[in-house]
Amino acid sequence: METWREEDFNRAMGHEVHFVQDNQSMSSRGVLRGLHYQKGDASQAKLVRVLQGVVVDVAVDLRQNSPTFGQHVLVELSAENKRQLFIPRGFAHGFQVLSETAVFTYKVDNRYAPETECSIRYDDPTIGIQWPILGDKVLLSEKDLNKAVSFADAEKF
Template sequence: MQLTETKLKGCFLIEPTVFEDKRGYFLESYNQKTFNDLIGCEVDFVQDNESYSSKGVLRGLHFQKGEFAQAKLVRVIKGKVLDVALDLRKDSPTFGEHYSVELSEENKKQLFVPRGFAHGFVVLSETALFAYKCDNFYNKNSEGGVIYNDKILNINWQLNPDELIISEKDLKLPTLENLDL
């Protein structure tokens, strides 16, 4: 497993070791000891989530506030997405900056998004099966988000705006400037 810290401190790109032969492939997608040793802190994942989406579906940018803040380990099982992490830690030198990466069934990369970040993705393939681990349980009253097309963030979602499929709820999210943290 290879670990690379992104420009956002504490946010890591993870490339698993893949063993391939004529039968297919094998990889260890998660090992708690190896993972914690690599990132240098203890993360205890308590919930696994999965979503299936069509091309153009944009989910995000979401986060959980306060005691229900969540770190996530995200990956794509089938298809390809553009995954985005946004630093919302007010004391961070990279507050308001984002990191984006393509995650796919081909590259098998994963992204660790620490607490204090918003997260989202858009499906670039015809469909995508997206899976992620969370280190805290979901709490509806602690939901937060930032609008995907905030001009200050200037995120390149790699698709034309008319190709995007976004929930009504996500279309009503505030800009970073109007966010109540």
């Protein structure tokens, strides 16, 4: 099964996107990653999908001149529905695993630069994301638990 073709993707986008790296992660139920982004010249566009399991995927618009600034989309991605979500530069990204495990993959148009990485709290009330799994069932990394800032304090585009 073909899952991506550059010329078809670019035609659908209306402009060229050149992905330079593919990443893959495996997580268990309740794991919540995000909301992450890279700032400045290191910002990334992403094309995300799930190879195994089910996640909810979230993108938050951080572009201050955008009519959708501060708003988010939440989409269920699964191996079964085969949906993919494109996340442009200028957006924060996160996901939460709903199945026992999930294998998550994403293409990026810029290499990872840890010194430019930023993180916004997943539960920031200004954004108001309705995550399906809450409370003590949410599993966060140390980075997402301790280094994420509020939407108000986050660097914007």
